Amino acid sequence: MGLQSLEVADRLLRYVQVDTQSDPYSDSFPSTAKQKNLSKILVDELLAMGVQDAQMDQYGYVMASIPATHQRKVPVVCFCAHVDTAPDCSGTNVKPILHENYNGAPIILPDDPTQIITKAAYPYLKNFIGKSIITASGKTLLGSDDKAGVAIIMEMASYLMKNKNIEHGCIKILFTPDEEVGRGTEHLDLKKLGADFGYTLDGGELACFEMETFSADGLILDIQGVIAHPGAAKGVMQNAIKIASAIVAALPKNEWSPEHTQGRSGFVHPNQITGGAETARIEFLVRDFDTTQLKVHAERLYTLAKEVIASNPDFSKAIVKMEIKEQYRNMREVIDQHPVIVEKALEAYKLVGLTPIVTPIRGGTDGSRMSFMGLPTPNIFTGMQAIHSKHEWIGVADMEKSVEVLVKLVEII
Numbered sequence: 568m569g570l571q572s573l574e575v576a577d578r579l580l581r582y583v584q585v586d587t588q589s590d591p592y593s594d595s596f597p598s599t600a601k602q603k604n605l606s607k608i609l610v611d612e613l614l615a616m617g618v619q620d621a622q623m624d625q626y627g628y629v630m631a632s633i634p635a636t637h638q639r640k641v642p643v644v645c646f647c648a649h650v651d652t653a654p655d656c657s658g659t660n661v662k663p664i665l666h667e668n669y670n671g672a673p674i675i676l677p678d679d680p681t682q683i684i685t686k687a688a689y690p691y692l693k694n695f696i697g698k699s700i701i702t703a704s705g706k707t708l709l710g711s712d713d714k715a716g717v718a719i720i721m722e723m724a725s726y727l728m729k730n731k732n733i734e735h736g737c738i739k740i741l742f743t744p745d746e747e748v749g750r751g752t753e754h755l756d757l758k759k760l761g762a763d764f765g766y767t768l769d770g771g772e773l774a775c776f777e778m779e780t781f782s783a784d785g786l787i788l789d790i791q792g793v794i795a796h797p798g799a800a801k802g803v804m805q806n807a808i809k810i811a812s813a814i815v816a817a818l819p820k821n822e823w824s825p826e827h828t829q830g831r832s833g834f835v836h837p838n839q840i841t842g843g844a845e846t847a848r849i850e851f852l853v854r855d856f857d858t859t860q861l862k863v864h865a866e867r868l869y870t871l872a873k874e875v876i877a878s879n880p881d882f883s884k885a886i887v888k889m890e891i892k893e894q895y896r897n898m899r900e901v902i903d904q905h906p907v908i909v910e911k912a913l914e915a916y917k918l919v920g921l922t923p924i925v926t927p928i929r930g931g932t933d934g935s936r937m938s939f940m941g942l943p944t945p946n947i948f949t950g951m952q953a954i955h956s957k958h959e960w961i962g963v964a965d966m967e968k969s970v971e972v973l974v975k976l977v978e979i980i
């Protein structure tokens with residue numbers, strides 16, 4: 568395959584210089600208008616390639632179609648990436664650096680020499696000795712999450728538009744805003760998109776394939792204490808702050824928490840506490856790959872809370888109530904109903920010489936939301952590393968391999 572002249576690295580170097588940081592405190596959509604600056608560039612570039620229907624809507628979603636090159640009836644596949652970068656780390660004035668023929672030494676980022684990328688911290692760097700990697704300059708993130716995905720999809724589009732002898736069905740392209748603030752699908756019109764299934768390009772290491780996310784609920788414990796004037800409270804007051812504290816203190820110490828679980832284990836995580844002496848509220852995140860377990864976690868927590876109250880005479884008149892709020896669900900529940908999506912992707916990996924690494928994501932993705940909206944959407948690798956940080960970096964070879972996977976994939980669908 569003549570992919571030697573890939574320009575995917577040049578694309579990434581250009582796209583990361585456009586500030587597209589999203590804002591979790593904004594009520595507008597997209598959360599920051601500047602995200603549209605990159606979306607406009609992408610539309611212009613697609614039009615220049617000959618992708619005639621490329622357009623951005625009022626919300627900043629970019630949609631485009633690469634027409635089929637054969638007449639056979641095959642599913643319409645969509646490739647999707649998000650244009651925004653994480654609020655965790657500055658995305659203003661990103662100065663990407665291409666390190667060609669990387670020699671394996673620690674990389675001291677020039678704009679802040681305390682920022683040093685080492686093989687000890689990132690063993691995956693060893694794979695790129697003698698090859699090219701891209702970093703930021705020390706004061707910002709790089710933004711390969713997810714502009715690597717954007718660059719890979721754009722490069723695939725460019726390659727297919729130049730090589731119309733490659734046989735494929737209709738391909739849709741989707742670039743979304745606000746993924747990093749969990750709102751990327753808020754105004755997404757899947758009917759307008761018109762795809763049968765999709766793939767996000769938002770994964771990490773070479774050959775990774777992700778079709779499973781957490782299932783997630785929010786749990787709220789509302790504690791009603793008994794208030795009294797502190798000067799006349801003896802035997803009366805039941806302090807909701809103390810009850811809430813006792814419940815948090817009663818959580819297991821070495822298990823059942825984010826800081827003590829990995830792999831396929833779920834957890835509960837107190838992430839917000841508010842209130843006063845009369846009432847208090849503890850909000851928890853509950854996560855598991857098995858959706859039926861969410862209920863088990865919730866029951867365990869509620870039982871623990873009630874036991875804390877029952878076992879302390881000072882809490883005897885207090886009441887605790889639990890509320891469960893559904894957040895998102897493991898996309899595997901949807902994807903398992905459409906096995907061809909996974910089979911074709913893994914076949915494409917193998918055809919370009921990769922051994923697929925199928926791992927669950929300990930979080931949610933826009934893909935999981937899209938899957939439940941009716942567009943089953945697993946996740947393909949891009950190569951991005953140390954995301955959301957000043958150490959963020961990416962190996963050019965991984966991005967090139969990802970383009971190769973996409974080109975192969977559209978041929979075999």
Ligand SMILES: [Zn+2]
Pocket residue numbers: 649712713746769
């Ligand atoms: Zn991402």
